[in-house]
Amino acid sequence: MRLLLIIFLLIGxxxxxxxxxxxxxxxxREIFNRCQNCHTIEEGGYHRIGPNLYGVMGRKIASLPDFDYSPALKEYSGVWTAEALNSFIERPNHVAMGTDMSFxxxxxxxxxxxxxxxLALQGPGTINIEVEDTLLQALENGDAERGKRLFHPCQACHSFNAGAANKIGPNLYGVVGREIASSPGFGYSEQLVKLSGIWTPERLxxxxxEEKKFRRGTHMAFRPFTELSDRADLIAWLKKLSPDYSETIKR
Incomplete structure (x- = not known):
């Protein structure tokens, strides 16, 4: 009841x-910074691993025509009300068992x-509070030298020099901007082979x-980097290993 009252006062x-x-x-707004790993929220924003959330309040669940929702969400009928969002955000996989959302x-x-x-204020006819894209800012300002140090444990499974042979994992030279599952001579997992697109900084x-949409069914076994600053620095180093990557590619 308190949640609905606050939303009514703010919108009205x-x-x-x-x-x-x-x-x-x-x-x-501060909490939403966590969500930016997978979602944008500005009007007309593109999709990341999760759909753009502009106008999510009052929208039919799994209804954006240009986003590939998981079967679990497609079967989860209804509209995103305050109550539905509150319940889903509390335990996504309990509400829609099998959802790709790893949160x-x-x-x-x-x-x-x-x-x-x-979220209720980010849509047509509402206040639309400005949100800085903290994910892109972090990825654009990563420290490649620190990322090189963070990459050291990755060398147990990955080579990183041009022309080097694959190890347990594929050679990561040129990985940023490369088609997913395309390193010559490497036997990728079925899950990665099914994915299309290129390895952009956001996808990496x-x-x-450890986004489930990518990781479920893959052979990756490393401990994920939970801090955005660590991931940004590591990706900055991978960019240095990818001389053909264009910074104009953001998706």
Missing amino acids: TPGFADETSYAVIEHG RGINNPSDREALVSF NSFIF
Whole structure:
């Protein structure tokens, strides 16, 4: 009830209803930074591993025509109401068992309230609070020298010099901008072979973060990097190993 009241006050007035509501929305914006590993939220924004979330409140579940939803979400009928979003964000895989969304959920009710209230303001006819794309900023400003040090354990499974033979994993020279599962002579898992597109920094970020859509069924066994700064630095180093990659490619 409190969540619905805050959303009503914020949407139904030209400004924030009071300082308490403003603080909730600001907290929600901070929490959304975690979501940017997989989602954009600006109007007309592109999809990452998850769909763009602009206008998600009131939208039919799994309804964007240009996004490939998991079968679990396609079977999850209804509309994204405040209650539905709150329940899904708490435990995504319990609400839609088998969803590709690897996020474990947010247990704190106040955090969920803040995030849902923020999402409610990102759509047609709402306030549309400006959001900085912290993921792209991090990926564009990674420290390649630190990433080279972070890459050291990866050498147990991957070579990284031009023309070097594959190891247990494929050679990663030129991986940024390369077609997924395309290193010559390497036997990829069935899961990766099914994927299309190229390894952009954003896709690599999701893969290193252990995104289920990429990792389920693959042979990768390394411990994922949970800190965005670590992933950004590692990807900056991989960019240095990929001289043909164009920075104009963002998807």
